[in-house]
Amino acid sequence: MTTVLTDTGEFEAPDAAGSDGALWLSGREAEDATGWVSKSEGICKGDICVPLPPGREQEFVRGSRLNLAALWRHLGQPAVHSDRGHVWVLAASARERSAALGSLEAPDFTLPDASGRPHSLSDYRGKKVFLVTWASW
Amino acid sequence: MWQALQDELARENFTVIAVAMDSREGDPLPWIEAAKPTYPALIDREHRLAELYGVVNVPQAIWIDESGRIVRPAEAAGAYEGFRKMNRATRELPEDAARLTTEAKTTYVNAVRDWARRGDASEHALTAEGARAHLPALTEDMATAQAMFRLGQFLLRHGEKEEGDRWLREASRRHPESWCIWRQGAGVTELGLAALPDFWERVDALGEKRYYPPVDMKGMP
Numbered sequence: 001m002t003t004v005l006t007d008t009g010e011f012e013a014p015d016a017a018g019s020d021g022a023l024w025l026s027g028r029e030a031e032d033a034t035g036w037v038s039k040s041e042g043i044c045k046g047d048i049c050v051p052l053p054p055g056r057e058q059e060f061v062r063g064s065r066l067n068l069a070a071l072w073r074h075l076g077q078p079a080v081h082s083d084r085g086h087v088w089v090l091a092a093s094a095r096e097r098s099a100a101l102g103s104l105e106a107p108d109f110t111l112p113d114a115s116g117r118p119h120s121l122s123d124y125r126g127k128k129v130f131l132v133t134w135a136s137w
Numbered sequence: 138m139w140q141a142l143q144d145e146l147a148r149e150n151f152t153v154i155a156v157a158m159d160s161r162e163g164d165p166l167p168w169i170e171a172a173k174p175t176y177p178a179l180i181d182r183e184h185r186l187a188e189l190y191g192v193v194n195v196p197q198a199i200w201i202d203e204s205g206r207i208v209r210p211a212e213a214a215g216a217y218e219g220f221r222k223m224n225r226a227t228r229e230l231p232e233d234a235a236r237l238t239t240e241a242k243t244t245y246v247n248a249v250r251d252w253a254r255r256g257d258a259s260e261h262a263l264t265a266e267g268a269r270a271h272l273p274a275l276t277e278d279m280a281t282a283q284a285m286f287r288l289g290q291f292l293l294r295h296g297e298k299e300e301g302d303r304w305l306r307e308a309s310r311r312h313p314e315s316w317c318i319w320r321q322g323a324g325v326t327e328l329g330l331a332a333l334p335d336f337w338e339r340v341d342a343l344g345e346k347r348y349y350p351p352v353d354m355k356g357m358p
Contacts, residue, residue, distance in 0.1 A: 003291070005287055005288070005291060010291075076277070077280075078277070078280050078281040078283075078284040079284070080281065080284045080285050080288050080304075081288070082288065082292060082297075082300060083300060087288060087291055087292065089284040089285075089287050089288045089291075091188070091280060091281075091283065091284035091287070092188070092280065093277060093280055094275040094276050094277045094279060094280040095277075097188065097189065097191075097275050097280065098272070098274075098275045100189075101190070101191070101207070101210065101272050101273075101275075102269060102272065104206050104207045104265055104268055104269065105205055105206065105207070106199070106201040106205050106206065106207050107189040107190070109185050109186070109189060111156065111179040111180060111181050111185065112179065112180055113177060113178055113179055113180070114165075114166055114169045114170070114178060114180070119154075119177050119179055121154070121201070121205075122205070124152055124154065124177075125203070125204075125205055126150070126203050127150050127151060127152050127203060128149070128150060128151045128152070128200070128201070128202055128203060128252070128253055128256070129151075129152055129154055129200070129201040130139070130142070130151065130152070130153045130154070130198060130200060130249055130253075131154050131156065131186075131190075131198060131199045131200075131201060132139060132153060132154070132155055132156070132196055132197070132198040132214050133155075133156050133157075133158050133181075133186060133192055133194075133195045133196055133197050133198070133214075133317075134138070134155060134156070134157055134158070134165075134195050134196050135157055135158045135159055135164075135165070135195045135317075135320070136157065136159050136164040136165045136167075136168060137159070137164075137320045137321070
């Protein structure tokens with residue numbers, strides 16, 4: 001069992017194989033976890049398609065399986081994994097985060113309160129929000 | 138801590154949202170239970186706000202208007218450098234540091250108040266151009282560090298202490314400016330606190346560099 005942590009959450013991928021810098025997921029798992037899908041134009045997410053480097057297609061796609069680690073590296077996005085490859089974090093790049101902040105639209109998030117109830121920033125749209133961090137440390 | 142402000146400004150269509158950058162979810166609970174805030178008090182165990190907003194320390198705050206626009210990006214929320222002059226045995230501040238600490242806090246709180254009441258008309262509300270100029274500079278090392286932090290915390294939560302701690306240390310090496318990462322990292326005591334001598338050593342190592350980078354706000358010391 002491989003757990004993949006992404007911007008949208010934690011995904012269990014029973015069909016995944018993650019080792020030697022590769023993270024192969026079934027097409028369905030890859031789409032559920034990250035939104036990326038293999039198509040004839042390349043690997044696509046929404047309106048964006050990334051063509052595969054000629055001669056290196058097999059690094060990224062084999063049949064219906066997708067190597068998300070190779071894709072992440074290709075896109076310059078951080079991908080880190082546990083020693084034995086059973087947990088992967090596929091993160092957004094600083095460039096993407098900076099572009100999002102540059103739009104000045106406050107990025108949405110969902111976090112629990114002390115009772116475990118989830119709150120999203122977007123729940124408070126229509127009010128001025130003073131978003132302040134603190135810690136017990 | 139922000140309850141008085143919330144009480145005062147609730148009718149101004151304003152809300153505090155306090156987020157505890159605590160990876161061990163039990164840690165902030167006693168504080169929240171004692172404070173009983175009337176505003177959302179959330180827990181950010183994976184430091185999502187660090188990933189999204191470039192938060193590196195506490196207290197830092199972001200101002201967001203009614204339409205969801207960032208009015209002031211992440212910056213120190215009234216906290217001041219003066220604590221570095223504290224007598225470490227007695228925990229007393231010299232008079233000038235104490236005065237400036239209070240001044241920083243008061244200036245900041247008054248600014249929040251002014252913005253809550255006057256919105257864009259407040260001199261403390263940054264224009265779009267101003268807000269962009271004040272955005273934190275995010276590097277790929279920082280993004281990688283946050284991913285390592287998230288990995289380390291996941292492993293710790295699942296009982297893999299040795300490897301989890303290793304990833305947290307690596308995360309801190311990759312993003313040394315993040316006090317959030319360092320203070321949640323390996324070597325914390327049972328209380329979740331970085332050992333005090335280690336903390337002071339790291340603060341002292343800053344030298345002339347600020348623990349809380351200066352806030353561009355009129356009247357801020």
